[in-house]
Amino acid sequence: MTDKTQMPNDNWRLNYTTGDLFSCPVDETLAHCISEDCRMGAGIAVMFKQRFGGVEELKAQNNLVGQCAVLKRGKRFVYYLITKKKASQKPTYDNLRQSLEDMRAHCFKNGVIRISMPRIGCGLDRLKWERVSEILEEVFAATDISITIYSLPVKTETLENTSR
Known part of the structure; x- marks a missing residue:
């Protein structure tokens, strides 16, 4: 007996762009990291809360660490990686991986093939991008999902101050 389950094509791509994450196409799914308590009081999470609301909707999903809460806004999903x-705590790479796997499962069920996100877990949460990008590659390899990472432009005065 052979397994007739087809794996998705390996069209996985990790793209990088400089600019405002919220300027991505309106039908593109967004993702970022939050805590289980859904506080979203610092960093880019504040902008997600202001732009998409839904804090009570997220809390009502009763998701735990390692899961992904989801809002549907217009033509897009917004993923909240818990x-x-x-x-006040810091995430672990294992918790990030589990939440990304949960997000991947939602993508498969809902036909999501394009996700835009910041360098998740690497701002206030202090994870290392080198490791986070490896986890993204491991989780999304052999999928049709393309992920675009948005970074804000580096300010000239910041570069000048660090070179002294």
């Missing part, structure tokens, strides 16, 4: 219990 990587830590409380806003």
Whole structure:
């Protein structure tokens, strides 16, 4: 007996762009990291809360660390990767991986093939991008899902101050 389950094509891509994450196409799915308590009181999470609301909707999903809460806004999904219990804590790479796997499962069920996100877990949460990008590659290899990473432009005065 042979397994007739087909794996998705390996069209996985990790793209990089400089600019405002919220300027991505309106039908593109967005993702970022939050805590289980859904505080979203610092960093880019504040902008997600202001732009998409839905804090009570997210809390009502009763998701735990290692899962992914989801809002549907217009033509897009907005993924909230739950990587830590409380806003004051730091995530682990394992919790990030589990939440990305949960997000991948939602993508498969809902036909999502394009996701835009910041360098998740690497701002206030202090994870290392080198490791996070490896995890993204491991989780999304052999999929049709393309992920675009948005970075804000580096300010000239910041470069000047660090070179002294």
